[in-house]
Amino acid sequence: MTMKDKYKKVAYYPGCALEGSGHSYNRSTKAVGKALGLDLVEVKNWNCCGAMEVKNVDPKLQTYLSSRVMSIAANEMDMDVVMAPCNGCYHNLKKAEHDLANDDDSAAVVDRLSKKAGHKTYESGQVETIHALDWIKDAIGEDGLRERVKNSLEGIKVANYYGCMYTRPRHIFPEKDQGNGSESTSKPHFMDDLLAAAGAENVDFPLKTACCGGAHTLSDSDTSTKLVLNILRAAKLSGADVIATECPTCHTGLEMHQIRAEKKYGEKVDVKILYFTQLLGMALGLKPRKVGVHENISKSMPLLKEKGLA
Amino acid sequence: MRTLADLEQAIEAVRTDDPVLAANELLAIGEEVFEHWITAKGGTPTDDSREGFRLLALHRQGTKGEPSFNACRETGRELAYYYNLITLDPGAVETTDRAAMMKMISSHLYLFISGKLQVAALGDFCCSSKPIRTADAQLQDPEGA
Numbered sequence: 521m522t523m524k525d526k527y528k529k530v531a532y533y534p535g536c537a538l539e540g541s542g543h544s545y546n547r548s549t550k551a552v553g554k555a556l557g558l559d560l561v562e563v564k565n566w567n568c569c570g571a572m573e574v575k576n577v578d579p580k581l582q583t584y585l586s587s588r589v590m591s592i593a594a595n596e597m598d599m600d601v602v603m604a605p606c607n608g609c610y611h612n613l614k615k616a617e618h619d620l621a622n623d624d625d626s627a628a629v630v631d632r633l634s635k636k637a638g639h640k641t642y643e644s645g646q647v648e649t650i651h652a653l654d655w656i657k658d659a660i661g662e663d664g665l666r667e668r669v670k671n672s673l674e675g676i677k678v679a680n681y682y683g684c685m686y687t688r689p690r691h692i693f694p695e696k697d698q699g700n701g702s703e704s705t706s707k708p709h710f711m712d713d714l715l716a717a718a719g720a721e722n723v724d725f726p727l728k729t730a731c732c733g734g735a736h737t738l739s740d741s742d743t744s745t746k747l748v749l750n751i752l753r754a755a756k757l758s759g760a761d762v763i764a765t766e767c768p769t770c771h772t773g774l775e776m777h778q779i780r781a782e783k784k785y786g787e788k789v790d791v792k793i794l795y796f797t798q799l800l801g802m803a804l805g806l807k808p809r810k811v812g813v814h815e816n817i818s819k820s821m822p823l824l825k826e827k828g829l830a
Numbered sequence: 831m832r833t834l835a836d837l838e839q840a841i842e843a844v845r846t847d848d849p850v851l852a853a854n855e856l857l858a859i860g861e862e863v864f865e866h867w868i869t870a871k872g873g874t875p876t877d878d879s880r881e882g883f884r885l886l887a888l889h890r891q892g893t894k895g896e897p898s899f900n901a902c903r904e905t906g907r908e909l910a911y912y913y914n915l916i917t918l919d920p921g922a923v924e925t926t927d928r929a930a931m932m933k934m935i936s937s938h939l940y941l942f943i944s945g946k947l948q949v950a951a952l953g954d955f956c957c958s959s960k961p962i963r964t965a966d967a968q969l970q971d972p973e974g975a
Contacts, residue, residue, distance in 0.1 A: 684901050706904055726908040726935055731901050731942050743945040747938065754934045757927060 527659035531599035532560035535609035542768025544812025548797035569612040580629040586616035591642035605652035607767035611685040613649040618692040620644040653710040662717035670805035672719030679725040679760035680711040683770040718803035723758040734769040748777035752789035775817040792820035849929035853916040864888035
């Protein structure tokens with residue numbers, strides 16, 4: 521079976537954020553999957569991946585929580601690929617996979633908690649965890665996407681913002697940095713590749729993996745606002761109309777601190793924030809509402825109308 | 831070594847109308863920001879260089895035993911990259927914009943590291959507000975019940 525075939529039907533793990541603040545990411549991911557003829561089967565009775573909150577208090581408990589999601593996909597749904605569009609979930613499932621393969625203590629804790637919870641223990645290697653970027657890049661590819669574009673993103677300048685958890689730490693992503701065709705941990709490019717195939721003009725954006733301050737957004741809002749303001753300014757200076765995102769925490773942080781920066785520092789940086797799946801969906805001919813543009817805080821409709829996408 | 835507050839002001843004060851001078855100032859500020867991190871961890875900042883940059887050697891030194899510090903690896907590398915762009919081709923049309931971008935990259939490095947210095951006991955691989963939350967919990971519940 522080729523990777524293209526393997527990724528046509530995957531277990532879908534939306535995670536908590538995509539049911540709340542990141543709902544438009546959930547909506548647009550599903551809509552893009554449908555438009556591309558890809559099959560998403562939601563993981564039954566999924567739970568939180570452990571996020572940052574659990575991981576910082578008890579990393580092994582986080583490993584268990586993530587392993588349960590993978591166990592359900594593998595043992596109850598007979599799936600061998602789990603797709604997680606949220607960077608935090610994706611990162612945590614990859615970390616759990618790594619810990620289970622390399623740390624006997626973690627494996628023992630996971631086994632004990634799985635038995636207590638009454639489900640099969642997840643064994644390292646039962647599923648492959650991928651991000652939404654891998655999913656579209658490998659199941660459809662740039663050429664396949666180009667063929668399906670109905671409404672080119674031509675004329676839209678995009679700064680692709682990957683955030684920090686998609687590529688760090690490098691050792692939990694053994695498939696990256698493997699040369700031709702693989703993703704890079706220092707200069708990720710999958711989002712750039714897909715949006716370019718849909719007609720967008722990607723700008724050179726040096727802060728594409730820089731911290732957005734997401735983890736500090738409540739405890740130290742001023743630092744988060746300054747970090748976001750800096751990202752927005754850099755995107756604007758690089759000529760971008762839009763920052764494309766692939767993480768609900770980054771996306772929400774950029775939107776909220778864009779407003780806070782205006783209130784607190786009197787600086788309005790006019791750059792729109794859209795999920796990459798929203799841009800791809802519109803390129804595939806979907807209406808903005810279908811990909812949840814109305815659910816974003818960032819008001820991008822005037823720009824989308826100007827560019828012929830709405 | 832200037833204080834962190836002075837470094838923040840120094841970044842703001844860098845003028846981009848002389849891009850080569852700005853690039854040298856910003857690179858020196860970047861090194862000083864890393865020096866703060868290393869000194870706070872009880873180390874002595876290295877004078878070595880990697881790939882021609884002391885800045886990159888300092889980042890590498892700061893990462894030892896602190897995987898979450900890798901989150902500013904690319905920011906440091908972008909700073910070095912923009913330094914090269916500006917100083918190796920100062921006559922390029924984009925040079926003033928490049929200096930402005932280098933200023934933003936420096937600012938990001940400063941904000942990230944100064945933020946991490948405020949919360950010293952960090953979680954794995956990402957920032958964590960745990961110490962702040964723990965301190966709050968202790969204040970509210972001194973008996974630890």
